[in-house]
Amino acid sequence: MGKNLGKLFTLLLFIPIFLGIFGGCDKTPPKTGTLMDFVPQNATVVFKISNFEDLQADIEASSLLSKFGKTLPYSFFTEKKALLKNLHPSSQSLFCINKVNDSLSAYTFISRQTKNLFKPDSLKNRTIETLTLDGQSFQRITLDKEIAYSAIIDSVFVVSSSQQLLQDILKRKTERDETFKKVFNLPSSNGFTALVRGNKVALNDSTKIAFTSWSALDVTIAPESFKATGITLATDSIPQLLNVFKGQVPQQNEVSALVPTDALGVISFTFNDAENFQKNLRNFRGEKNTAQTTGIFGSVSEAGSIQFKTESAVFIKSIDASLTNDALARYVSEKSEFREIKISSFSEPQLFRKTFSPFIDSENANYVFQLDNFFVFTESEITAQQIISDFQINNTLKNTSYFENTATDLSTASSLLIFKMKGEFSEAISGFFNSKSKKEIKNISFEEFPLAALQFSYDRNFAHLTLSCKEAGAAVKSILGMVTEKFSLKLESAVLGDPQLIEGQNGNGNIVVQDMNNKLYFISESGKILWTKNLGSSILGKIEEVEILGSKHIAFATKDAFNILDRNGKDAKGFPIKFKDNVTQPLSVFDYDNNRNYRFVIVQGKEMLLYDKNGKIVKGFNFNKAKSNIAQSPVHIRMGNKDYIVVAEESGKLNILSRVGKSRVSVSKNFNFSEIPIAEEDNTFVVITKENTKERISQDGKISSQKLDVGSNYWFTILGNTKVTLDDNKLRINGKLAELPLGLYTKPQLFNINRNSYTTITETQEKKVYVFDKDGSLLNGFPVYGASAATIGEGNGKNVKTIVVKGDADAIILYSSN
Known part of the structure; x- marks a missing residue:
């Protein structure tokens, strides 16, 4: 195009x-x-x-x-x-x-x-x-x-x-x-x-x-x-292309929701009578044969092409996707799948040129896939994957501030709509000049004009015309807030658990993730695999970040070992520690005084073992064994100048201990503990039971109960001054409701980045990742595609955040958001 x-x-x-x-x-x-x-x-x-x-x-x-x-x-x-x-x-x-x-x-x-x-x-x-x-x-x-x-x-x-x-x-x-x-x-x-x-x-x-x-x-x-x-105005005395829209009612142009922001141009044309439109085009081309119209376009209201640097893609928008799918069935054969979108081979790559020339001249529509009501035809699978990726992360023209700015000048429906993007109208302009001037035009930068739009709306024997081109000033660019995909990386086998972002040795972010073969990957922020390590079994819970002797390390437990690795994948001195009995809870890390004098907590059934950073058992800790199996990873809570170690047992007993393992708060009541970790809120210990009762325990052991009017999938988490709850599709951040679409969601996670708190949550059926700020507002550009809980971390640059999430079964995706 x-x-x-x-x-x-x-x-x-x-x-x-x-x-x-x-x-x-x-x-x-x-x-x-x-x-x-x-x-x-x-x-x-x-x-x-x-x-x-x-x-x-x-x-x-x-x-x-x-x-x-x-x-x-x-x-x-x-x-x-x-x-x-x-x-x-x-x-x-x-x-x-x-x-x-x-x-x-x-x-x-x-x-x-x-x-x-x-x-x-x-x-x-x-x-x-x-x-x-x-x-x-x-x-x-x-x-x-x-x-x-x-x-x-x-x-x-x-x-x-x-x-x-x-x-x-x-x-x-x-x-x-x-x-x-x-x-x-x-x-x-x-x-x-x-x-x-x-x-x-x-x-x-x-x-x-x-x-x-x-x-x-x-x-x-x-x-x-x-x-x-x-x-x-067009005349009937000579063939003029505007006249092919005679008898057609302009339809709504929705292609902006499909076009990736890195495209160079778009042409979109609409019709409400596909057969008559094709007939008009054949007459314009001077074709005398009465070719049969294909049923593919009978349920289509918009079509066109998208220009990229190296190739173009063709699209059609259906008013009934099931009818269009049925009409396409004999031309397609499934070839591959990318992020749960089927990419099929298309056996009639010249169809669009034959049908819609001169609007479309592509002869290489080799692959087809569906995104909502759009059917997109590309020359290569790589382009198909890129369009799918951009669509899933909302990195499309519709979501840019410069499109919103230009759209105010345009009608929502038209016969023909042309976009020139990224200042690419300079090449079109050069056609008006001689060869010397073409060279001069190519040397002029139009980057500050990211979009020019030309629109025709047919009306009887003439068309309304609108042309708009606006500069994207610094203020406009700063509020764009787009999410970009930095990379998508396939592992050797399917992803196990949730990928995590951790801080690198020089402040750069890194990703750690394990696959189904229990191989641990350490990946740079640019998508390079720095090292791998075969662990033999899966990591329990999260990987923890620690600093030992001034160097960044990662710590985690598997069912039979406690590991600390440096940033090169080497075992820290004294590690790993192997166990005969199974480890039954994820690793807990306590740093009482924020001085990196860590206590690493390993749970084996009823036993609770504390290790120091050298891999030695901490002496003087008196709580070595509970009376029943420990139900959750123990947590450290600080209130005022007092430290508490909280240990929940399957029997319902709640132990609130001092640093040395002695009972510090006597709790007279037993609880039916849920998976929600025990937390601190308003200087009280908070337990959420399986019956959805909120139990508050004061520092002197007094208990108050509140029956919560919530569903069975309720979740509660708190970090600093930010509290998040999830009840079905009702997400509340500091009490402010952010109602999500109905679906199945991961547990909300809280992160502190640059003194701001963010909440991530993923809908697992539609595979959409949401990120909210502390005020409960969805960040610009979200939701994006993702199939697991998402970790958010600090990126390179002011106000830049990175988000890592599982993509396809064997892939991870790293996003960047400003």
Whole structure:
């Protein structure tokens, strides 16, 4: 689609740039009628201008138009603008551009003759000569080496850079096209209107197509944007592409929800009668055979293509996905699956070119997959996977602030919609210039203009047209808040447990994850596997981060060992510690005074063993054995200046101990402990029982009970000043409700990053990962794709966060969010 409608888009896009040197704008309705009679034949663009000076100020303030001062044909005027600069019309004027040849354009200025319009006597370095040719008298004006030709005809002042054009006007060889007269006389409340001849436009690399006859556009120029709105007319006398939309009602354009943000361009066209639309296209192409229309498009309302750097993708949007699937069934065969999306081979790769040419010229639609109501056809599986990834993490055009900004100018439904992204309209623009200017255009950066949109909405025998291009300023970019996928990495076998982010030795993040073969992977933030280690059994619970002798280490327990590894995967001195009896709870790590004098807690049934960082049993700890099996990993809680070690037993007994293992708080009641860890809230110990009763135990052993009106999957967690609960799909963060879609969710997890707290939770059926801030607001760009609980950590750069999650069964994904 790279060249689709490129030249039409170029021409319209550059309406304001043509004016960059010449125009004006005020609120006065223009007088029309007589000036039109002097427009030269075959003018490419005719500008109706109410006020020169206002428009010149707008042009000078425009960040886009200022880029073109030294490119053709604009340099022709900027470098020789002395004459035009000294024109002072007091009423409406016309400015016309004619293309003389491939490398030269000529202008013609037309306005009513007034006293102050042009005062040559006040100018220096000027020469005025009267010439007579073929019985016609006119003046040749030389001003600062600039040459122009002028005449006053019936009280109308005409000046042109081309002697031939002026002589033709004197001979009344002027624009007589009836469609031009119609658009010229259309009412306008704008002080600046562009009348654009709809010449043939390039739809692909080798073909030029007639699209419309004339367009009348009211142009608005602002410092950071420009907008053009109006109508465009097609005639029946010659085939023009706009007419293929006859009888079609414009449908809603939804492609922005599909287009990845790194795409370069999009074309989307809509129809409500697929058979008639295909018939119109065949007639336009001059095909005499009455080919059968394919049933694939009977349930489709929108189609088009997406351009990337190396290839393009075709899409169709269905109003009934099941019907479209049935129609496609005979053309597809399942090939692979990516993140639970089936990617199939497509046996008719030339179908779209045959059906929708010249809108679509792709002949390589080799693969197909479905995303919601979109069916997407790509040349390669890699592109298919990238589109799926971006769609699942909402990294699409619709979710950008610059699209939201541009969408305010557009209708939600149209016949034809074209997007040019990442400033890629520079390539389309170059088609208007000669080869030298193409090179100049390529050297101009348009990165601050991430999106330009051109929209046509067919209405009887004409179409409404809107063109919008806006600069994405620093403020707009800063609120974008997009999530990007840094990498997706496949392991040797399926992922076991949840991948974790841990802090690296130099502040860089690392990922640790285990696979079903019990191999432990240590992965860099760039997706490189730094080392692996075969453990022999699975890790219980989470991996803990510790610092020993100034170096970062990881600590964890398996059913038969306690391990501490350095960041190179080497065992710390004294480790691993092997056990004959099974370890029955995940490792707990206590750091009483935050001085890295760790106590590592291993639970084996009823036994509780404390080790120091050298792998030695801690002496003097008196609670070695409970009366029944320990139900949870013991926790350390600090209240005021007191430390408590809390140990829950399967019998229901709650032990609240001192550092040395002596009973510190006597608890008279037994509890039916759930999986929710015992926590501290408002200087009390909180137990959530299997019966969903919230038990509070004070530091002197007093107990208060509260029956919770919650479902069976209730969860409670607290970290610092942030408390999170989950009841079915009702997530509350510090009491603020964030209602989630109905589904099955992982336990919410809390993380502190840069003095801010974040909550992660994953819906496991739809595989969507949500991240909320401490105020209960969903972060921009979420949810994203993920199949496990997600860990969030600090990324490289201010306010940058990284999120790691399981993707496909054997893959992990690392996201970055700002």
